Amino acid sequence: MTSVMVSRIRRQQIAQLIADGKRLDGRGQKDYRPIQIESGIIGKAEGSARVRLGKTEVMVGIKIDLGEPFSDRPNEGVLTTNAEFVPLASPEFEAGPPGEESMELARVVDRGIRESKAIDLEKLCIVPGKKVFVVFVDVYVLNHDGNLIDASTLASIVALMNTKIFKYELKDGEVEKKPGFSPLPLKDIPISVTFASINGKLVVDPWLDEEEVMEARLTMAFSKDGRICAIQKGGAGILSPQQIVEAVNIAKEKTEELRKIVVKS
């Protein structure tokens, strides 16, 4: 049933409606699809979440491991983000090594978390230069119906919010696990808002058909204090400087709304 191919007549319809300020699925320019958030659904993972954004569905699992810090950041834990386009999520996804789309998704999600300094990485240092906690954020796309970036960012931050780290003791430089957990030290809740530019008009949270029609995609992530922490333009089209300003204003407003939903969950 689902196919990514969008017929020419449907393309015209989508573009025409957007030119009139409407959308094919009845949403307004700044409306998100219904958001459902479940957290802590994978017991084996230190943190987890599932987010449904309309029909798009993304799961994120957080695993915590011990590892070595980067040589230029000896006092900080390590954050690693990976995204998997699981073949069951779309007829377009194939098993195999990660493609550039999934790599971009992982890097944009990572950028939002990293640049907002959401995780207090210095608190994840055990022995400076030798031993630190490594936080693996694994984004698992389960159903692709557009706007994977926002769904993945939401799921990642919810998963990080319920992540627990095992307590430990240092014995002769060796880490010994102790019973009990403490929460992952979080300082911020970055939220991203993604736009599609269709016939030069911006709409938030594009679904798959709109993504097929869009000329360009623009993602902006904001930190808690209303500062921009990540931007990524995608797609083979152009944006005017005025559109970028418009996007900043809408994104700022929308990220505050979305953050309230995340905090409530």
Next chain:
Amino acid sequence: MTEKISLINKEGIRTDGRKLSELRPIKLEVGILSNADGSAYIEQGKNKILAAVYGPREVHPRHMALPDKALLRCRYHMAPFSVEERKSPAPSRREIELSKVIREAFEPAIFLEKFPRTSIDIFIEVLQADGGTRCAGVTVASLALADAGIPMKDLIVACAAGKAEGQMVLDLNDIEDKEGEADVPVAYMPSFDAVSLLQMDGLLTTEEFQQAINLALDGCKQIYVLQKEALKAKYQAIKEAAEVPEEE
């Protein structure tokens, strides 16, 4: 721990002697590789980057060919010796992402529909990296495309702006990129006032972001002039070479 170096001194001068809104010295050369259909070289500060364009040519593998337009491919790659610590020559996740965003930056500028079933391949090799390589890479690849005679709506020019030690700066170098607070690379088509690549990392208020964009676009417009001069210089050199025998 190493002592924290100051990026900007009291007079508003940066580590490499520049003012806040000053570009690094830029040297551009067009047509420097004989095998490629088009090629160019850029030095921007300590950045040294080569770009070559092959095509329009037959697509390999053939099933990738598009029936209605040319297939545009781009590879941004850093030489193992281009950075302080040897970089593995295998493409990193960063390089794969940059290759994608650079390709997407060029797509709106090239008349791809003129060359169905062919491919146009852009190769960007960073020989020495000093911050802002994706932007310099776009600037130089644009010249290589023009040198290959590929019809384009406009040259694409790219430049970054950002924030270092609380001040907005143009064209960040390596230290400013690493130690600074934010980096906003922008690629731009000046004749259309259109942005075709936009990224940001770091933290900026919306007002600061606005300043950064304006600063970057300003830098783009300056480099655009240099790009056009470099393209003309190649033909000027050919013309002068042709004129020599007449003196006999």
